[in-house]
Amino acid sequence: MKTIAGRIAFNLFAWTVVLVTAFPLIWMILTSVKPQFELFRIPPTFWPEQITFEHYVRLIYETPFLKYMRNSLILGFATTIVVVVVATLGAHSLVRFRYPGRERLAQMVLFTYLLPSVVLILPLYLMMVWLGIANTIFSLVIAYTTFALPYALWLLRSFMQGIPDDLEAAALVDGATRMEAFVDVILPQALPGIISTSLFTFILAWNEYLYALVLVNTDEARPLTTGVMSMLVSAFNIEWSLLMAASVMMSLPLIIIFAFLQTYLTRGFGAGGVKG
Amino acid sequence: MADVLFQKVRKAFGSAVAVKSLDLAIGSGEFVSLLGPSGCGKTTTLRMLAGLEFPTEGEIRIGDRVVNAVPPGQRDIAMVFQSYALYPHMSVAENIAYPLKKRGIGRAERDAKVASVAATLQLGALLDRKPRQLSGGQQQRVALGRALVRDPKVFLLDEPLSNLDAKLRAHMRAELIELHRKLGKTFIYVTHDQLEAMTMSDRVAVMHEGDLQQFGAPMQVYEKPANLFVAGFIGSPAMNLLAGVLEPSGSGLAFVRQGLRLAVGDGGQAGQKVTLGVRPEDIALGSGPFVATVRIVEPTGHETIVIADIGGQSAIVRVQPDTAYAVGSETPFAVRTSRLHAFDSVTGARLDLAFALPAS
Ligand SMILES: Nc1ncnc2c1ncn2[C@@H]1O[C@H](COP(=O)(O)OP(=O)(O)OP(=O)(O)O)[C@@H](O)[C@H]1O
Ligand SMILES: [Mg+2]
Numbered sequence: 001m002k003t004i005a006g007r008i009a010f011n012l013f014a015w016t017v018v019l020v021t022a023f024p025l026i027w028m029i030l031t032s033v034k035p036q037f038e039l040f041r042i043p044p045t046f047w048p049e050q051i052t053f054e055h056y057v058r059l060i061y062e063t064p065f066l067k068y069m070r071n072s073l074i075l076g077f078a079t080t081i082v083v084v085v086v087a088t089l090g091a092h093s094l095v096r097f098r099y100p101g102r103e104r105l106a107q108m109v110l111f112t113y114l115l116p117s118v119v120l121i122l123p124l125y126l127m128m129v130w131l132g133i134a135n136t137i138f139s140l141v142i143a144y145t146t147f148a149l150p151y152a153l154w155l156l157r158s159f160m161q162g163i164p165d166d167l168e169a170a171a172l173v174d175g176a177t178r179m180e181a182f183v184d185v186i187l188p189q190a191l192p193g194i195i196s197t198s199l200f201t202f203i204l205a206w207n208e209y210l211y212a213l214v215l216v217n218t219d220e221a222r223p224l225t226t227g228v229m230s231m232l233v234s235a236f237n238i239e240w241s242l243l244m245a246a247s248v249m250m251s252l253p254l255i256i257i258f259a260f261l262q263t264y265l266t267r268g269f270g271a272g273g274v275k276g
Numbered sequence: 277m278a279d280v281l282f283q284k285v286r287k288a289f290g291s292a293v294a295v296k297s298l299d300l301a302i303g304s305g306e307f308v309s310l311l312g313p314s315g316c317g318k319t320t321t322l323r324m325l326a327g328l329e330f331p332t333e334g335e336i337r338i339g340d341r342v343v344n345a346v347p348p349g350q351r352d353i354a355m356v357f358q359s360y361a362l363y364p365h366m367s368v369a370e371n372i373a374y375p376l377k378k379r380g381i382g383r384a385e386r387d388a389k390v391a392s393v394a395a396t397l398q399l400g401a402l403l404d405r406k407p408r409q410l411s412g413g414q415q416q417r418v419a420l421g422r423a424l425v426r427d428p429k430v431f432l433l434d435e436p437l438s439n440l441d442a443k444l445r446a447h448m449r450a451e452l453i454e455l456h457r458k459l460g461k462t463f464i465y466v467t468h469d470q471l472e473a474m475t476m477s478d479r480v481a482v483m484h485e486g487d488l489q490q491f492g493a494p495m496q497v498y499e500k501p502a503n504l505f506v507a508g509f510i511g512s513p514a515m516n517l518l519a520g521v522l523e524p525s526g527s528g529l530a531f532v533r534q535g536l537r538l539a540v541g542d543g544g545q546a547g548q549k550v551t552l553g554v555r556p557e558d559i560a561l562g563s564g565p566f567v568a569t570v571r572i573v574e575p576t577g578h579e580t581i582v583i584a585d586i587g588g589q590s591a592i593v594r595v596q597p598d599t600a601y602a603v604g605s606e607t608p609f610a611v612r613t614s615r616l617h618a619f620d621s622v623t624g625a626r627l628d629l630a631f632a633l634p635a636s
Contacts, residue, residue: 164359164361166357166359167361167364169323169328169355169357169361170357170361170363171363171374172348173326173327173348174349174374174375174422174426175350175375176378177347177349180378184363184374185363189364189365
């Protein structure tokens with residue numbers, strides 16, 4: 001069925017899906033550069049008649065947007081580092097060492113992932129208060145770790161299962177310590193998996209809303225998601241053009257990261273196994 | 277002096293016992309094969325020696341040092357894995373240099389040693405490649421190079437040739453023998469291929485179900501198998517094992533089974549169940565006191581394998597290709613009595629019995 005017509009039909013279909021998916025994004029970008037008066041005109045314009053960056057300027061100079069951005073970046077990177085470091089070592093242990101209850105442990109970890117996050121919010125909040133770290137970015141790092149870690153652990157575990165045992169054994173025989181064998185041999189082999197896990201965790205932390213809403217209520221610690229909402233969406237009014245500009249800027253870091261790591265990402269999700 | 281010593285070594289994985297109670301003394305500079313069917317504990321034995329598994333019981337020595345608690349890197353051994361275990365992200369040169377790097381040897385010396393090993397193994401042109409860009413035979417040589425570069429006391433090789441095709445295998449076999457002669461180091465070689473074990477080794481350790489069955493020179497294992505398992509395992513085609521019983525006959529005893537009756541010199545007791553072992557080349561078709569029926573004839577060119585029925589059991593006979601045997605025909609035969617083996621059918625242990633053809 002590899003006819004020309006078939007291929008054209010397939011391409012048409014694929015492009016339709018792409019356009020439908022991308023349309024809100026395109027609309028968001030276009031809206032963010034339209035002047036205020038053009039927004040609510042009927043019939044609406046697709047291409048802006050006049051391009052302006054005033055919304056961006058206002059967002060940066062007249063609102064705490066940059067502070068939220070900073071918080072989100074700290075939050076995203078800190079969560080990613082904590083989760084990936086712990087998950088990499090944990091996955092290695094689950095795959096490589098034989099100890100009683102190791103399968104059970106792996107299953108329990110996944111079980112925590114199955115609990116709805118709403119159930120965990122209140123206990124977590126009480127715990128943060130008790131620890132005296134409520135209302136800090138750090139408390140969010142911990143909260144995000146609780147739900148990103150199980151998934152990361154499973155993702156990396158299946159990755160590391162694809163790395164042959166003999167590689168590590170060879171390194172040990174060649175004179176490496178356990179740690180050196182891990183760094184010299186296991187880490188490079190697991191790199192695609194580590195990168196996809198990092199990306200997954202970063203996106204999760206970047207987009208999270210519910211925990212941020214409940215656990216943090218000062219501008220000092222608020223990330224972009226809740227910050228932008230509370231700043232621009234009130235009961236009386238939604239600042240559409242500012243919201244669109246904010247949305248564009250929020251998407252930017254993800255797009256940049258994706259662009260850099262795309263090759264790793266496809267390799268990561270495509271090939272779990274590593275040929276020895 | 278023993279270079280490698282296993283003393284009452286046992287290894288269990290949970291309830292599964294991989295190695296039962298191994299006593300093995302391997303001399304300095306010896307080439308020893310661990311030979312046995314799949315799952316008999318060869319790899320486990322090798323991995324314990326390498327320090328990758330800990331014995332459940334017993335003691336392992338390398339040189340005069342007990343190594344039970346010594347980590348793999350400090351045992352002065354090098355190992356070639358069945359899967360080769362080349363580091364995929366490193367080039368051939370980096371792979372070979374890795375053990376040197378881990379021992380803190382400087383760059384200049386490292387490069388010199390890698391170059392010298394590469395020259396020995398004809399890897400010079402491949403040094404910049406990654407392992408996945410190499411053929412199986414080339415990967416095998418890189419794995420060997422990584423072991424050679426360090427000049428260890430003992431080399432451990434786990435079925436290093438099993439992934440190669442028959443021709444390359446024969447070639448590498450010769451190269452390994454040559455290498456062992458040149459280095460004069462102790463080689464411990466795991467294989468389930470008896471041809472490899474017989475042709476390469478100074479001594480062969482035959483294992484079965486976690487037990488050492490026999491440890492001796494290849495010809496000794498072939499000509500004086502210690503028990504029924506070794507008798508049936510070593511030799512291709514396999515030894516014919518014919519069950520019978522010792523009966524009183526005149527002043528002495530006779531081995532009796534359907535279609536076969538042999539006088540027994542000394543040893544044995546009347547009524548003892550005995551299994552007679554006859555190698556395919558020790559049956560002479562054409563004349564003799566017994567009769568066999570030809571069932572299958574398989575000419576291979578340089579010899580012909582005849583499968584014949586001897587008293588209700590098929591036996592394999594090796595004959596010269598110049599005589600033709602008709603399938604279904606009956607032919608007289610004799611056995612070379614000086615080359616017969618006898619085993620206790622119950623315990624499987626070798627019996628020293630002297631046989632003679634019946635006086636006709
Ligand atoms: N890590 C392990 N956990 C549990 N059982 C094991 C483990 N490693 C080996 N065994 C068992 O120990 C026995 C011996 O295994 P081993 O790998 O030593 O056999 P082998 O002689 O090398 O066989 P092969 O020729 O197939 O490589 C087998 O029954 C195997 O199932
Ligand atoms: Mg094995």
